[in-house]
Amino acid sequence: MSTTPDVHWVKSSYSANGGNNCVEWAPSIALATGTVPVRDSKDTSLPGFTVSGSAWSTFVGSLKAQS
Template sequence: MRANSLPEAAWRKSTYSSDNGGACVEVVDGLSAVPVRDSKNKEGAALVVSPSAWASFVNSVK
């Protein structure tokens, strides 16, 4: 999926992303799936995963 195919989406930077311009991940809340994109490439591809897969990933990297 292309991130720009969600023009109305309210992307937010993940609270686990750094503020130094490096590893920044943005996600969209409130959908039936969780789109994830690189904040440095807003027009690039978005990875779309299930909410349970996203929760499992976040818990694994904590």
């Protein structure tokens, strides 16, 4: 997946205070396609990847359960 400049990427609110150890996702693409683009927030020039909406929900749910 290439990095497209007009895509709005969102970083977790848990990544505040300069934390760059996080992933970013593109919600507008997820809504339009049902797949979730994900990329590394430390180096956004690297190619990202996509996961299914259900895989993303499982991932986010498991992170919420740990906090």
